[in-house]
Amino acid sequence: MSKIREKLLAEPGKILKLSEIDPSGTPGCDNKEDGIARYLKNIDRMRVLQYLLYAEGKRAVLAVLQGIDAGGKDGTIQKVMTGLNPQGVQVTSFKVPAGEEKEHDYLWRVHKAIPKWGQMGIFNRSHYEDVLVVRVHNTVPKAVWSKRYEQINSFEEMLADNGVKIMKFFLYISKEEQKKRFEERLNNPEKNWKFSKADLEERNYWDDYTAAFEEAIGKCSKKHAPWYVIPANRKWYRDLAVSEIVKETLEEMDMKLPKPTADLSNIQFE
Ligand code: AMP
Ligand code: MG
Numbered sequence: 001m002s003k004i005r006e007k008l009l010a011e012p013g014k015i016l017k018l019s020e021i022d023p024s025g026t027p028g029c030d031n032k033e034d035g036i037a038r039y040l041k042n043i044d045r046m047r048v049l050q051y052l053l054y055a056e057g058k059r060a061v062l063a064v065l066q067g068i069d070a071g072g073k074d075g076t077i078q079k080v081m082t083g084l085n086p087q088g089v090q091v092t093s094f095k096v097p098a099g100e101e102k103e104h105d106y107l108w109r110v111h112k113a114i115p116k117w118g119q120m121g122i123f124n125r126s127h128y129e130d131v132l133v134v135r136v137h138n139t140v141p142k143a144v145w146s147k148r149y150e151q152i153n154s155f156e157e158m159l160a161d162n163g164v165k166i167m168k169f170f171l172y173i174s175k176e177e178q179k180k181r182f183e184e185r186l187n188n189p190e191k192n193w194k195f196s197k198a199d200l201e202e203r204n205y206w207d208d209y210t211a212a213f214e215e216a217i218g219k220c221s222k223k224h225a226p227w228y229v230i231p232a233n234r235k236w237y238r239d240l241a242v243s244e245i246v247k248e249t250l251e252e253m254d255m256k257l258p259k260p261t262a263d264l265s266n267i268q269f270e
Contacts, residue, residue, distance in 0.1 A: 001248070002028070002244055003027070004244050004245070007027040008241055009226055009228055010170075010226065010227040010228065010229055011221070012221050012222050016217050016221075017214065018229070022231060023233045024231065024233040027231070029240060032236050035240045036240070038244070039079075039240040039243050042240070042246075043080065043083050043243055044083070047084060050084050050089075051085070053253070054118045054119075055118075055258060057117050057118035058163065059163040060116060060118070060121065060164045060165070061121065061249070062114065062121045062122075062159070062165065063121070063123070063167055063169065064123045064126045064167070065126075065171065066125060066129075066132070066169070067171030067172070067173070068178060068202075068206075068209055069196075069199040069202055069203070070177075070182060070185075070199065071172070071232060072171050072235065074124070075235065076232075076239065076242055079239040079243075084120070088118065088120055090115055090122070091121075092113040092121065092122070092123055106130040107127055107151070107152075110123075110127040127155070128216055128220075131145055131149065131152070131212065131216050132209065132213065135208075149215070149219040153219075153220055153222060153225075157224055160224035161224075165249060165250075165253055166226075167226060167246065168226065168228065169227075169245070170227060170228070170230065171238060172230060173232045173233050178203065182200065217229065228245055
């Protein structure tokens with residue numbers, strides 16, 4: 001396991017304290033130039049590994065991205081998945097449940113979005129919203145959301161046992177960094193469209209979100225579906241860390257090109 005991955009893994013079974021992690025930290029790489037060079041190598045290698053995943057067509061990969069507003073979920077998807085074959089990648093963004101989603105259990109829409117064999121799925125938000133925003137705003141009673149950690153663990157274990165390789169990323173920024181990014185959205189005309197009053201409102205619940213993330217990550221980081229806490233104040237490090245972990249996880253799957261379906265040595269055609 002690379003140093004970066006080892007340092008960022010939320011150890012299964014261990015209580016997580018975000019106050020012990022520096023969101024501006026760069027564990028395993030303290031030089032920006034090196035970090036960028038390594039990130040570029042990672043995304044090159046990811047392209048090859050994704051080709052194998054697609055060719056093999058027997059297993060799927062799922063990367064879950066969570067983070068507070070302005071945490072960098074969109075930017076990470078763009079930076080880390082760039083260069084992959086779009087035919088083999090599918091991004092799903094989970095919003096406030098609407099329509100049919102509201103008429104089912106909370107995992108229904110998530111299960112439907114699990115990538116099929118050969119595909120890499122990226123979740124921009126996920127079923128974890130149902131123990132995050134839902135908990136912070138008391139949209140369902142504690143008796144209901146508190147049972148969900150175990151349900152989520154069982155659900156992810158079932159997926160893992162059936163061929164879905166799961167990894168989960170929490171993009172961790174500081175409250176000051178969020179302020180900076182909101183200000184940028186207010187002041188830069190090209191980013192004005194991203195500004196949302198609702199995000200500002202959510203900022204008032206910072207401590208509640210912190211507690212909710214700590215519990216979700218602490219209870220749901222498992223060997224078959226690990227959580228990684230990514231210090232995300234510095235975008236170059238965030239991109240390096242996520243690309244490194246995705247690359248390594250793909251590498252571990254030990255994928256092979258399928259054997260040709262015919263004896264290719266004596267095929268003739270005009
Ligand atoms: P954005 O990612 O900025 O487009 O915002 C999506 C919004 O949907 C966020 O405010 C999420 O908290 C919210 N959301 C996503 N999933 C759920 C859910 N299961 N229940 C309530 N709100 C959700
Ligand atoms: Mg938002």
